[in-house]
Amino acid sequence: MQMLSKNNDYITKTMFLLCLISFVFGYSQENKFSRNSIKTGVGIGYNMGVKEEGLGTLSMIGYERSYGGKGRLRMNATLLLGGFFSTGISDSRDNYYRTTSWNLNANYDFVKYKAVSLFIYSGGFANYSRGMLGSGSSEVTLENYESQTFADIYFGANLGCGLRINPPSNRFAFEIKPLNFQFGNKDFVNFYMMFGVDIKIKN
Numbered sequence: 001m002q003m004l005s006k007n008n009d010y011i012t013k014t015m016f017l018l019c020l021i022s023f024v025f026g027y028s029q030e031n032k033f034s035r036n037s038i039k040t041g042v043g044i045g046y047n048m049g050v051k052e053e054g055l056g057t058l059s060m061i062g063y064e065r066s067y068g069g070k071g072r073l074r075m076n077a078t079l080l081l082g083g084f085f086s087t088g089i090s091d092s093r094d095n096y097y098r099t100t101s102w103n104l105n106a107n108y109d110f111v112k113y114k115a116v117s118l119f120i121y122s123g124g125f126a127n128y129s130r131g132m133l134g135s136g137s138s139e140v141t142l143e144n145y146e147s148q149t150f151a152d153i154y155f156g157a158n159l160g161c162g163l164r165i166n167p168p169s170n171r172f173a174f175e176i177k178p179l180n181f182q183f184g185n186k187d188f189v190n191f192y193m194m195f196g197v198d199i200k201i202k203n
Contacts, residue, residue, distance in 0.1 A: 033171065033200035035066045039076055040199065041175070045192025047084045049129050051150050052097050054084030058192055062103070071166075072109040072117070079103075080125075082190075086134075097131020097150070099190070101182070105158055115168065120161045125182055127154040127190075156184025166198075173198040
């Protein structure tokens with residue numbers, strides 16, 4: 001529960017910071033922005049690997065560039081950081097671990113009306129997971145387990161969709177991404193929901 005509280009505090013502070021940045025800079029009619037932006041985001045999700053399984057929070061930071069006359073195609077490189085724990089998962093061994101995922105994705109607005117669009121994205125990732133498995137016993141095998149650390153590397157594909165709000169005169173674009181998936185080797189799965197803010201870079 002202490003780890004859950006720490007993760008909740010972290011995500012609350014991050015959301016507050018993103019909102020504060022938005023209010024401070026606000027709308028700017030005279031500013032001209034480039035095709036480049038800094039991507040940020042926070043979310044919650046479920047993760048499972050070869051040894052680990054847990055629920056947790058995620059944060060994202062990265063760089064994006066748009067292409068085309070209306071900027072409907074966007075390429076981005078991001079770093080996705082997660083902290084997961086087995087609280088709430090009854091059939092999983094106690095564990096706490098962190099993930100670092102390097103991602104390269106292509107986003108496309110398949111429906112766009114003025115500042116609002118629906119988009120899909122896909123790409124690839126490389127993930128490094130490390131943490132600790134707790135001590136305990138198995139009711140199935142009757143084995144006793146000792147605490148141990150672990151580290152694993154995964155590779156795979158990203159897939160997701162969301163809603164994007166991008167007022168041309170605003171320095172910020174907002175993304176609500178309810179469905180995000182990572183599928184990789186060694187039965188790796190990462191499913192999460194995320195709220196993101198893109199900070200446009202001036203010309």
